[in-house]
Amino acid sequence: MIHSVEGALDSQLYDKDGQVMCSEPNTLPGHYRSRDRQCINSIDRSVLNQGLLEDVEACPAIQVLFEHKVQAIDFEKKTIRAGLGPEFMFDLCIGADGSYSAVRREMMKVVR
Numbered sequence: 326m327i328h329s330v331e332g333a334l335d336s337q338l339y340d341k342d343g344q345v346m347c348s349e350p351n352t353l354p355g356h357y358r359s360r361d362r363q364c365i366n367s368i369d370r371s372v373l374n375q376g377l378l379e380d381v382e383a384c385p386a387i388q389v390l391f392e393h394k395v396q397a398i399d400f401e402k403k404t405i406r407a408g409l410g411p412e413f414m415f416d417l418c419i420g421a422d423g424s425y426s427a428v429r430r431e432m433m434k435v436v437r
């Protein structure tokens with residue numbers, strides 16, 4: 326699923342009419358073809374997480390907390406609670422820890 330800045334959703338097929346993502350010489354950037362006509366468009370989670378961490382660590386206004394398990398998120402109040410500890414305010418919440426993430430679980434409660 327691709328989410329636009331405006332909030333529109335675009336479900337993308339893994340393989341459409343043989344036009345799939347698997348690089349081959351002499352094709353336009355971003356246009357690929359595979360021999361077996363099957364693929365999944367994805368990014369390695371460790372690459373994504375490393376890039377996110379590098380960007381946020383370069384910004385002194387952002388606080389990064391490790392070893393704090395998310396218990397609840399209130400997207401209307403923009404608060405997140407970790408463990409039995411206090412709530413933290415946020416302007417932007419990014420959940421990049423997979424389909425079983427606590428952030429995703431909390432989003433599923435409010436976004437349909």
